[in-house]
Structure formats: structure tokens, C-alpha cells
Amino acid sequence: xxxxxxFISGLPRSGSTLLxxxxxxxxxxxxxxxxxxxxxxxxxxxxxSSRNEGSVLINEQQxxxxxxxxxxxxxxxxxxxxxxxxxxxxxxxxxxxxxxxPDAKIICCVRNVAWVMNSxxxxxxxxxxxxxxxxxxxxxxxxxxxxxxTLGQRDRVVGFAxxxxxxxxxxxxxxSLLLVDYDLLVQQPEKTLSLIYHxxxxxxxxxxxxYISYSETAFDQxxxxxxxxxxxxxxxxxxxxxxxxxxxxxxxxxxxFWKDTTGSQANIIRIKDSD
Numbered sequence: 001x002x003x004x005x006x007f008i009s010g011l012p013r014s015g016s017t018l019l020x021x022x023x024x025x026x027x028x029x030x031x032x033x034x035x036x037x038x039x040x041x042x043x044x045x046x047x048x049s050s051r052n053e054g055s056v057l058i059n060e061q062q063x064x065x066x067x068x069x070x071x072x073x074x075x076x077x078x079x080x081x082x083x084x085x086x087x088x089x090x091x092x093x094x095x096x097x098x099x100x101x102p103d104a105k106i107i108c109c110v111r112n113v114a115w116v117m118n119s120x121x122x123x124x125x126x127x128x129x130x131x132x133x134x135x136x137x138x139x140x141x142x143x144x145x146x147x148x149x150t151l152g153q154r155d156r157v158v159g160f161a162x163x164x165x166x167x168x169x170x171x172x173x174x175x176s177l178l179l180v181d182y183d184l185l186v187q188q189p190e191k192t193l194s195l196i197y198h199x200x201x202x203x204x205x206x207x208x209x210x211y212i213s214y215s216e217t218a219f220d221q222x223x224x225x226x227x228x229x230x231x232x233x234x235x236x237x238x239x240x241x242x243x244x245x246x247x248x249x250x251x252x253x254x255x256x257f258w259k260d261t262t263g264s265q266a267n268i269i270r271i272k273d274s275d
Contacts (some may be wrong), residue, residue: 003075005101008086009168010108011043011161012269013119016086019109021214021231022193023084026205030075031084033216037074038087044070044097068100082202088157092164094173103177105200108165111182114252117148122270123225125243133223148248166257166268174266179258181270189235195269198273209235 008016008031020031036057046064048055058066075083090097097104121144124132134157135141140150151158168177178199185192189209197204214231242249258268 003078003081003253004079004202005071005075005104006082006084007090007097007104007106008084008109009090009106009161010110010179011113011116011167012088012157014109014111014114015107015180015185017214018212018231018235019107019180019196019241020063020084020086021212022189022207022209022235024214025207025212026082028205029082029084030078030080032086033219034087035074035085037071037085038089038093040070040074041067041093041096042089064100067096073232088161088164091161091168091177094168094171094176098173098176104179106168107196107199108168108177108179108266109182109185110179110256110258111253112253113158113162114242114244114249115182115240117252118240118244118249119139120151120158121147121243127225127233132225134225143155144244144248148244148252152252162255168255169258169264169266174264177266179266179268179270181268183237184269186235187237192269 008019017033020033023029023031044067044178046052047057047092048066075085084107091108094104094106095201099105120134124134124141124147130272132141135147138220140146150156154163168174169179178196180192180196190207193207194204211233212231212235217230258264258266258270
């Protein structure tokens with residue numbers, strides 16, 4: 001692939017869309033919300049696995065060529081020299097990515113999980129008349145307790161992302177990760193972006209943090225959560241009031257495993273805890 005390729009992953013509702021909106025101001029960069037590339041990549045892996053009897057006719061080099069080909073084809077029409085592909089699956093696919101692209105780097109957006117859950121719950125309540133596709137039935141969406149329990153399952157939007165991030169964080173490829181704390185991104189965007197540019201070894205671009213604009217209206221409407229990926233206006237920190245019952249907020253407030261870097265070589269941009 002002639003273009004440089006980087007990945008954005010991590011937890012949902014933790015600034016990945018905001019980060020993409022900022023990065024895309026650079027005329028040499030392409031960045032957006034989650035793309036379907038990871039799903040295509042996973043499907044190809046599955047079709048070339050031992051579950052397909054024809055896989056015995058595919059050698060290792062052919063497998064790599066086919067998988068690289070999907071990246072090349074997907075972004076062939078993009079004119080930008082640097083591509084950021086966003087998807088929560090990339091943390092789970094880190095070993096495969098490193099085989100294909102030894103220099104692969106993933107920017108992982110993180111946030112206190114209680115505030116992640118709070119953000120989803122606020123969006124649900126704001127669009128309570130919509131048919132929200134994040135829940136499969138009324139049992140899952142009946143109450144805030146069932147909604148958060150559903151989101152937190154290992155195969156659902158928050159639980160999967162958290163598990164995949166933790167796997168990558170403690171893996172032998174952890175040095176390829178840069179974890180970016182949401183609060184620091186919105187409080188000190190210029191400093192945070194400078195560190196991100198340093199991590200990917202790209203020349204710094206002077207971004208306009210006073211006005212960021214990005215949206216995916218059709219995607220959000222189809223999901224049943226209008227405005228989920230809207231980013232508009234200046235980058236700034238806003239205080240929030242939790243809409244979660246106190247016991248639920250407490251339950252999800254202690255899942256920031258990345259605060260302890262023992263056993264990991266991941267790079268982290270985060271707010272230091274006050275003494």
C-alpha cells in the first residue's frame with residue numbers, strides 16, 4: 001500500500017469521532033468514523049480459515065496478499081497520503097495487523113467506563129421514541145439496568161471494545177498502542193495532538209480547535225440514534241451530570257485497567273490523578 005496506514009480503536013463514546021474530525025483538517029490525512037473495513041477483513045480471515053475446505057489450497061503468502069489487497073482496494077480512491085481507519089475490532093486483530101504491517105500503530109481512545117455508559121444512556125433517553133438497533137428486544141432495553149448490562153456483555157458494543165483493548169494492552173505488541181484519554185483530548189487538544197503526531201512520526205499540522213465539524217447523519221438515523229456521531233463547534237471540556245443510578249455509576253467507575261501499566265509497554269496520554 002503506497003499510503004501510510006494507521007488505526008483508531010479503543011472504547012466507544014471516548015473521542016474517536018472527535019479525533020477523526022480533528023485529524024481530517026490536515027489535507028494529507030483521511031479519517032472518519034468506524035469503517036466497514038474491519039468487518040471485510042474478518043470475513044476474509046474466516047473464509048480462508050480451516051472451516052473452509054478450500055483453505056488448504058491457500059498458502060501463507062497468498063493469505064497475506066489477499067488481506068493486504070482489501071486495504072489497498074478499500075482506500076484506492078482516497079487521494080490523501082495518510083489513512084486512519086477507525087474500528088473497535090482493530091485491538092482484537094492486533095497480532096494479524098502486525099503480521100501484515102510490522103510498523104502498524106493503533107491510537108486507542110479511552111474514558112472512564114461509567115461515563116461511556118452514561119453517554120449511551122443519555123443518547124437512548126434523548127431518542128426514546130426511536131427504534132434503537134443497539135438492543136435486540138424489549139428485554140434488553142426495558143430499564144437502565146438491562147440496557148447497561150446488555151452493552152457491557154463481551155459480545156456487545158462496550159464489553160467487546162473493553163475486552164479487546166485489554167487484550168491488546170497486555171499483549172506482546174502493546175508498544176504499538178497509544179492510549180488517549182478523552183478528558184485530556186478535550187481539555188488540552190493541541191498538546192494531545194502534538195503527542196499523537198510524535199507517536200506516528202508525522203510532521204505537525206496546525207489544527208483549528210475553535211471549530212470542528214463532522215457528522216454521519218444517514219448512519220445515525222439508521223441506527224436509531226440521530227446525532228450520535230455529530231461533532232460541531234470548538235473543542236472544549238464540558239462538565240456532565242450523570243443520569244445513571246449511583247450504584248450503576250459506581251459499578252462501572254473502576255474498570256480503567258490502563259491506569260496500571262505493569263506488564264504493558266503501551267504508550268498513554270492521560271490526566272494524572274491528583275494526590
